[in-house]
Amino acid sequence: MIGIFDSGSGGLSVLRALHERAPMLDVVYFGDLKNMPYGSKSQSELLELTENAIQVLQNANATQIVSACNSVSASVVRVTPAMENIIEMVGPAVRSIAHKGIVHVAVAATPATVESGMYQKEFVRAGIRAAMIACPELAAAIEREDDTTAQQIIDDVVARAIVTGADALLLACAHYPLVREMFGNKITVIDPADAVADEIITRYGAIGNGVLKFLVSEKSNSFQKRVENLFGVNNCINCIEDR
Numbered sequence: 001m002i003g004i005f006d007s008g009s010g011g012l013s014v015l016r017a018l019h020e021r022a023p024m025l026d027v028v029y030f031g032d033l034k035n036m037p038y039g040s041k042s043q044s045e046l047l048e049l050t051e052n053a054i055q056v057l058q059n060a061n062a063t064q065i066v067s068a069c070n071s072v073s074a075s076v077v078r079v080t081p082a083m084e085n086i087i088e089m090v091g092p093a094v095r096s097i098a099h100k101g102i103v104h105v106a107v108a109a110t111p112a113t114v115e116s117g118m119y120q121k122e123f124v125r126a127g128i129r130a131a132m133i134a135c136p137e138l139a140a141a142i143e144r145e146d147d148t149t150a151q152q153i154i155d156d157v158v159a160r161a162i163v164t165g166a167d168a169l170l171l172a173c174a175h176y177p178l179v180r181e182m183f184g185n186k187i188t189v190i191d192p193a194d195a196v197a198d199e200i201i202t203r204y205g206a207i208g209n210g211v212l213k214f215l216v217s218e219k220s221n222s223f224q225k226r227v228e229n230l231f232g233v234n235n236c237i238n239c240i241e242d243r
């Protein structure tokens with residue numbers, strides 16, 4: 001069983017890419033809605049939340065863990081030796097940008113991801129110029145389905161990305177691809193979920209019984225709606241506080 005976590009609905013963008021490619025893979029997803037947004041938390045707070053998320057997933061029989069949260073991937077997973085087996089977002093995202101031959105990228109991300117310096121370091125190592133754009137309010141606006149606020153922030157992000165002269169805009173927060181259409185087509189937009197899904201399948205294969213389970217730390221109608229829309233299921237979401 002693969003265990004995937006994020007602060008809320010964001011990691012569903014990674015699960016969507018994985019489920020499209022490997023519908024038989026058994027997955028348990030944990031959305032830590034009670035503690036969302038992760039992107040404004042300190043590294044030590046994120047470490048504690050990551051350890052808790054891993055425990056929640058292991059209690060649900062996950063044997064392999066995926067951090068579908070860029071904030072956690074960049075500031076915790078990649079700098080914690082005990083977490084080196086966890087599949088994270090930064091490596092696959094940077095490799096996919098390099099693979100596409102992009103030499104100058106704008107990176108939209110949470111403050112925690114930007115402050116970690118991890119994307120900047122990895123893009124320098126890959127010989128790619130990166131312009132970081134921190135979006136403090138965007139993930140939370142997407143989570144609560146505040147489309148007006150999300151669109152305003154996204155319009156500003158796209159305009160800033162274009163001003164940098166970048167060839168593409170990397171969506172380095174798993175929430176952003178959930179509203180991919182709001183980013184329009186003025187600049188090439190890259191969702192790293194595909195690359196992360198490929199990495200999961202390369203490492204763990206695609207065989208299983210097609211089990212999909214969802215855990216949340218707080219009930220949310222919009223999470224439930226997204227799960228129904230993306231995966232066509234509505235009876236497999238449990239709140240860990242109710243158990």
Ligand code: DGL
Binds near residue numbers: 006036037039068070
């Ligand atoms: N979706 C997460 C990320 O990829 C975190 C968003 C948040 O909770 O701030 O960074």
